Amino acid sequence: MDIKVIAFDADDTLWVNEPYFRQTEERFCELLSGYLSRHDLERELLRIEIDNLALYGYGIKGFILSMIEAAMKITGDTLSIDIIKQIMDLGKQMLNQPIELLDGVEEVLESLKDKYRLVVATKGDLLDQERKLRKSGLSAYFHHIEIMSEKDDANYLKLLKHLDIQPSELLMIGNSLKSDILPVLNIGGYAVHVPYHITWAHEQIEDSIDNERFKSIERIKEVLELLK
Numbered sequence: 001m002d003i004k005v006i007a008f009d010a011d012d013t014l015w016v017n018e019p020y021f022r023q024t025e026e027r028f029c030e031l032l033s034g035y036l037s038r039h040d041l042e043r044e045l046l047r048i049e050i051d052n053l054a055l056y057g058y059g060i061k062g063f064i065l066s067m068i069e070a071a072m073k074i075t076g077d078t079l080s081i082d083i084i085k086q087i088m089d090l091g092k093q094m095l096n097q098p099i100e101l102l103d104g105v106e107e108v109l110e111s112l113k114d115k116y117r118l119v120v121a122t123k124g125d126l127l128d129q130e131r132k133l134r135k136s137g138l139s140a141y142f143h144h145i146e147i148m149s150e151k152d153d154a155n156y157l158k159l160l161k162h163l164d165i166q167p168s169e170l171l172m173i174g175n176s177l178k179s180d181i182l183p184v185l186n187i188g189g190y191a192v193h194v195p196y197h198i199t200w201a202h203e204q205i206e207d208s209i210d211n212e213r214f215k216s217i218e219r220i221k222e223v224l225e226l227l228k
């Protein structure tokens with residue numbers, strides 16, 4: 001391996017993210033528990049979220065709009081202003097959530113920062129991701145922050161071009177096989193999967209990956225062993 005750049009996914013790789021979406025989804029289901037079963041409420045919300053991805057992109061603001069749209073549909077357009085207000089408050093609480101770094105993250109960045117160029121490659125809402133990075137206190141470790149609308153082959157190729165490196169000089173570390181691993185392997189890069197205990201349904205894939213440029217580890221600190 002001749003790795004020059006190590007790219008880190010942000011949400012659920014550097015810091016906690018998905019649990020806040022789950023908690024909010026639970027509150028959403030409580031608000032509308034008089035209309036449908038929990039299972040059907042969750043399914044309706046997920047369907048609307050996925051339908052809206054192309055329009056709103058990933059992130060909390062799109063999620064708020066999707067919750068409102070789902071609530072309108074579920075209540076047969078009789079949604080009260082009070083519920084809309086409560087949904088918007090849930091979204092604002094998410095946006096104001098403090099950052100909780102995952103175990104070992106800072107130690108890993110500290111030990112790699114002088115040997116590699118470190119970058120963040122994340123998708124989501126630009127303003128929100130910038131705010132989280134600032135609040136994380138990790139900004140100084142990174143040479144470049146790439147906030148992508150979708151983590152696909154084309155956008156990773158753009159990142160390589162921007163960084164002026166070959167695919168085989170990139171190592172991507174992330175919790176999502178679909179977004180952080182498969183596209184990077186497709187374009188010829190190296191990828192390390194660090195699973196997080198919960199994954200959004202839209203990010204889940206069934207396939208197992210067999211590729212010599214791929215490794216899966218339990219904890220982010222194990223990446224230091226892989227790079228020795």
Ligand SMILES: [Mg+2]
Binds near residue numbers: 011
């Ligand atoms: Mg992630």
